[in-house]
Amino acid sequence: MLYRHNRVWLSSSGWQRACAAASPAHLSALQHWAANDWPLVVRRSESVLPADSLGLGLALPPDAQTGVKTRIPLTVTLNEITQHEPALAFSAVANAVPSAWQAAYVDLIHELDAAQLKLHVYGSLALQAITGLPYLTAKSDIDVLFSPHTHVQLQQGLQILQTYSQQLPLDGEIVFPSGRAVAWKEWANAANSSHKVMAKSMTTLNLMNVDDLLFGLEQQS
Template identity: 35%
Template sequence: MRPELLHWPRHGWVRLGEGWVGHLRSPLASAERAEVADWCAAGRPLVIARRRSEDGAGELRLGLAMPDKRRIGLHVRTEAVTGRLPPLPLAEAVDAAPAVWRPMLTDLARRAQELGTAAAVYGSLAWQQRTGLRYVRPESDIDLLFAPCGRRQLEGLLELLMAVGNDSPRLDGEILLPDGAAVAWRELAGRPARLLVKGATEVGLRDLASVLALFDREEAA
C-alpha cells in the first residue's frame, strides 16, 4: 500500500474547513455544493471513500450519505481537511443503535476484543452516531470492519460472525487484509476458490489460498 494511504483509511472520517470549495479536484454541481456547505457548516464529517487509479498524491475521495439515502461524492485535496477521525469503533456506536439491538452489539464488541481484533462499524449506524441524524431503519444491516492479526484471529472471528451474523440485525461488512485490501467477511467465510477483493484503488479477484497466506505470514512474522 502506498504510504500516504495509511493516513487516510477507507471508512475513516474527515471534517472540511471553510475553504474546501477551493480545494475541489473535480466539478461539483451547484446544488450539491450547497448541500455539502450546509453539512460542513453544521460540523458534520464526511467518510473517506476508495481512491481512483488516476488520483494523485494529496487527493481524497469523500462521500456524503444523506438520511434520505442520496449520495454525494467529493474529490478534494487533503488541504481541505481540518480534522480526521478513524473508522468508528463498534463500542462507541452501540448507544446510537435501536435499544433492542444494543445487548447483541455490546456482546459482539466484547467477544471480538477478547479475540484480539476490535470491531469497527461503517454504514448507516456509523452515520447515525457521527451526526445524530436518523439513518438506521428496522430493516438496516450492520456493516462491520475488522483487522485480524494472523490466521488464528481470523478463524476465531469468522466463527463468531457465523454464529451471530444471521439474526436481527443482519451483520455484514469487511475483513481488512494484512496488505490493506478488504474482503466481505461472508464471502471469506464461504471459502470460495476466488474472492472479490477491494484494494485501495481497484476491485479484483484473488485466489483464496493467496488471501489466507497473507494471514499465515503475518502470524509467523
Template identity: 30%
Template sequence: MPSDVWPRHGWVRLGENWADCLRSSLGEAEREEVADWCRAGRPLVIARGRSEDGAGELRLGLATPDKRRIGLHVAAEAVAESWGPLPLAEAVETAPEAWRPMLAELVRRALAVGVGPAVYGSLAWQHRTGLGYVRPDSDVDLLFAPRDRRQLDGLLDLLRAFGDGSPRLDGEILMPDGAAVAWRELAGRPDRLLVKGPAEVELRDLPSVLALFDREDAA
C-alpha cells in the same frame, strides 16, 4: 496518500476552504448541499480512491438519511480534522435499544479474539451526525482487522454465529496488505474472492488471501 493515513471508512471534517481544494467538479446543487453540511459541522466518510488520483488527493462521500449520495474528490489540504473508522463499542448506545445487548456481546467476544470491531454504514453515520439513518431492517456493517490466522478463524466463527441475527451483520475483513474482503464471502471459502484495495477492485484466489494471514502469524 497511503491508506493508513486516509483509511477507507475513516472520517474527515472539511475546512472552510474545501471548495478551493476540489479536484473534480461538483454541480451547483451538490456544492450548496455540501456547503450546508460542512457549516453544520458534520463529517464525511473516506471512500476508495481511484487509480488516476494524484498524490495528496482523496475521495470522500456524503450520505444523507434519505439515501442520497454525493462524492467529492479533494486535495488533502481541504481536511481540517480526521478520524479512523468508528469503533463499534462507541456506537452501541446509538443503535436501536433492541440491538444493543447483541452488539455489546459481539464487541466483548471480538475483543476476546483480539480484534476490536469498527462500524461503518448507517449506524456509523447516525452516530457521527446525530441524524436518523438506521431503520428496523438496516444491516450493521462491520470492519475487522485480524493480524493472523488464529484471529481470522476466531472472527469468522463468531460472525457465523451472530451474523444472521437481528440486526443482520455485514461488512469486511481488512487484510494485512490493506485490502478488504467481505466476511461473508471469505467465510464461504470460494475459489476466488472479490477484494477491494485502496484504489482498485480485483479477484484473488483464496490461498493467496489466506497466506497473508499465515505470514503475519509466522512473523
C-alpha cells in the same frame, strides 16, 4: 496512510472549494455538513487520482418517502485535510443501536473484548451515531470492518460474526494487511476452497485467490 471508510475532516478552505464545485442539488447538504464539522468518508476511486488528491464521499439519510440514498462524491487535496481517523470503534456506536438490537449488540461487544478483537463500524449505523440523523431503517445492516493480523484472529472473528449474524444484521468487510477488503460473508463461504473472492482496494475491484490474501497474514508475528 488513508484507507476506505476512514473518517476525514476538511479545512474551511477545503469545504469552500467542495461547495463551489458542488451541483445545486447537493450544495445545501454540503453546507450543512461543513457547518456541523462532520467528517467525510474515504471512498474507492474509480479512476487514478493525482498523488496529492483523495476521493471522499458524503452519504445522506435515505429519503423518507422513496428510501433513495443520495451519495455525493468529492475529490480533495491532501492539504485540505485537517484530521483523519479510522471508522468508529464498535463500542462507540452502541448508543445509536436500535432497541431491538441492543441486547445482542452489547453481548457481541463483550465477546469481542474477551477475544481481544477490535472491530469498527461504518455505513448507516456509524453515520447515525455521528450526526444523529435518521439513517437506520428496518432494512439496515450493521456494516463492520474487521482487520485481523493473524490466522487465529481471522478464525476467531469469523466465528463470532457468524454466530451473532443469527441475531443481528451483520454485514461488512474483512480488511487484510495488504489493505484489500473482502465481504466477510463471501470470505466465510470461500475460505475453505480454491475459489476466488472479490477484493477491493483504494482504486481496484478484482477477483483474487484466497491464498494470496492469506499470505499477508503469514508475515504478521
